[in-house]
Amino acid sequence: MSGIVTFDNVGLRYGTGAETLSDVSFTLHPGAFYFLTGPSGAGKTSLLRLLYLAQRPSRGMIQLFDEDVVTLPRDRLPGFRRRIGVVFQDFRLVPYLSAFDNIALPLRVAGVEEHDLAAPVLEMLDWVGLRDRATARPATLSGGEQQRVAIARAVIGRPEILVADEPTGNVDPEMAARLLHLFDVLNKLGTTVVVATHDIHLLSRVSGAGVLRLERGRLNDPTGALRHPPGGGGEA
Numbered sequence: 001m002s003g004i005v006t007f008d009n010v011g012l013r014y015g016t017g018a019e020t021l022s023d024v025s026f027t028l029h030p031g032a033f034y035f036l037t038g039p040s041g042a043g044k045t046s047l048l049r050l051l052y053l054a055q056r057p058s059r060g061m062i063q064l065f066d067e068d069v070v071t072l073p074r075d076r077l078p079g080f081r082r083r084i085g086v087v088f089q090d091f092r093l094v095p096y097l098s099a100f101d102n103i104a105l106p107l108r109v110a111g112v113e114e115h116d117l118a119a120p121v122l123e124m125l126d127w128v129g130l131r132d133r134a135t136a137r138p139a140t141l142s143g144g145e146q147q148r149v150a151i152a153r154a155v156i157g158r159p160e161i162l163v164a165d166e167p168t169g170n171v172d173p174e175m176a177a178r179l180l181h182l183f184d185v186l187n188k189l190g191t192t193v194v195v196a197t198h199d200i201h202l203l204s205r206v207s208g209a210g211v212l213r214l215e216r217g218r219l220n221d222p223t224g225a226l227r228h229p230p231g232g233g234g235e236a
């Protein structure tokens with residue numbers, strides 16, 4: 001079974017310093033759910049940035065959707081990025097747009113007609129519990145509310161891969177469980193999900209999820225299971 005994402009001996013160095021990521025190799029299977037864990041500074045955000053094509057590696061091979069993305073011409077990057085939903089650690093909402101319009105953004109970019117926008121956007125606002133904040137701009141939302149808008153925006157286009165960097169960092173445990181359930185539903189609809197988190201309590205909340213653990217820029221994979229997944233079928 002081939003992967004939707006393959007990293008092979010990937011290294012990443014910022015500037016002239018030591019490598020932030022070293023010899024990172026793993027395969028993610030389409031339709032599976034993964035957590036990426038590890039202490040602060042281990043390289044989780046850096047690995048995700050490689051995954052959603054915000055950064056090229058210093059060495060190694062990265063394959064996405066069966067194509068080598070390290071050598072991909074720049075003009076083909078946007079087409080790949082549209083297939084990946086991203087929840088950024090710092091949300092990156094558009095400050096002058098309402099919650100509704102932030103969430104509608106991926107659909108507008110994809111050319112969805114205005115009269116077809118309201119139903120899916122309102123459904124997403126309901127999902128993240130923000131229907132009554134539809135017209136609010138990001139600056140008037142709490143950190144947790146902004147995070148939920150960012151999540152809604154990332155999932156509304158039903159991306160093939162969803163990448164989320166600490167998506168429950170600013171919400172209470174009840175909302176964290178609800179957001180994780182949203183990811184789980186999306187996953188069951190076929191999206192491959194990768195969630196970076198410090199919160200080890202989340203790991204047990206999604207049955208069958210694979211766990212990638214980074215320590216000081218290296219993937220902790222003593223059994224080689226991430227590189228050669230046992231039997232495929234959605235398990236790491």
Ligand SMILES: Nc1ncnc2c1ncn2[C@@H]1O[C@H](COP(=O)(O)OP(=O)(O)OP(=O)(O)O)[C@@H](O)[C@H]1O
Nearest residue numbers: 014015020038039040041042043044045046047198
């Ligand atoms: N743009 C950059 N330029 C230089 N160094 C960077 C850059 N981005 C990250 N780093 C360094 O790379 C290392 C890994 O950072 P990264 O943000 O990937 O870790 P993390 O595991 O996501 O941490 P956290 O859990 O605290 O968000 C850190 O030492 C960080 O200072």
